Amino acid sequence: MLKIFPIPAFEDNYIWLLQNGAHAVAIDPGDATPVLAVLKQQALKLDAILITHHHSDHIDGVAALLADNPQAIVYAPAKEHFNFIHHEVKESDEIALPSIGLNLKVMEVPGHTLGHVAYHDEHSLFCGDTLFGAGCGRLFEGTPIQMYQSLQKLSALPPHINVYCTHEYTEHNIRFALTVDPENQALVERQQQTTLARKSGLPTLPSTLALELVTNPFLRCDDMPLKNAINMPNANEIEVFTKLREMRNHF
Structure with missing residues (x-):
């Protein structure tokens, strides 16, 4: 198993x-x-x-x-x-891992870096530094448009999928998210669960895509209360994402 x-x-x-x-x-x-x-x-x-x-x-x-x-x-x-020997992977490639009974598909998700990829099947998403618990990666190489489009690609996966991020940033990300989305009850509940997990020395990951869709501000750039909270009621989703990423960089 x-x-x-x-x-x-x-x-x-x-x-x-x-x-x-x-x-x-x-x-x-x-x-x-x-x-x-x-x-x-x-x-x-x-x-x-x-x-x-x-x-x-x-x-x-x-x-x-x-x-x-x-x-x-x-x-x-x-x-x-x-600098090591490797098999190159690109968008839509499939990786067969028969010894563990898994086949993973490759998605190109530029933003954090220009060549960043994620791996997934119908149950699991390994997204590196693109999507985090209640957050997303910094834009070291890519543009806000690239990163937002990458997050939208991930958002289109099945909501039940488990999200395996590579950093334990959830607690701090939630603190930021609550500054722009304070009335989000799902986010408030997630903070309580996250705090309890960390106090017990447990990881907050994996998350699920369904949970990210309702608590992650970077996946909710079309949400009107969130747009109002950052004084951008008439902005498009890219503009909202760019502002949120700048705010998070300095939080």
Whole structure:
């Protein structure tokens, strides 16, 4: 049976490990040490590594993992540069992972970086630094239009899908979201649940797309109360998104 669980890394990263029996796949391993520890502890064979984008906190563990697991195949965005051998992936590609019983589709989601990709099937979305719990990634390379369009692509996936983000930013994102959407009862309830989870040392992820659609301000740029809260009642969705992203950058 497939299990998906986070391996904490650095200050707030999650390296997602997909496990089925004695086989495993790692997503965005910025640090090899905690992954190697789990693989050894559970006697797992690493069959593949999936990369969403080129930032160091998502790829710096790849070399060490390959040194210890030379059989592992690395998949990474075709539109970005990497210093390790990998299979390039692009929009609509499908990745077969038979050892864990999974087939994932590739979506190009530029914004955080220009070549950023996400991986998904009908149940799970691994979105890197594009979509976060109650937030979205900073625009290091892309434009607001690119990022908004990428978020809209993700929003069109089935609402029941589990969202596996790679940073534990949910608590802070919710605090910001409440400044622009204070009357959102679903958001208030999510804050309570998130606070309780973090006090208990538990991750706030995965989320679900359904939850993000009702609590994530970056997916609700057409919401009139939100637009009024930032004094942009007549603005279009791109303008609202751009303003929200600027506000979040300084929050």
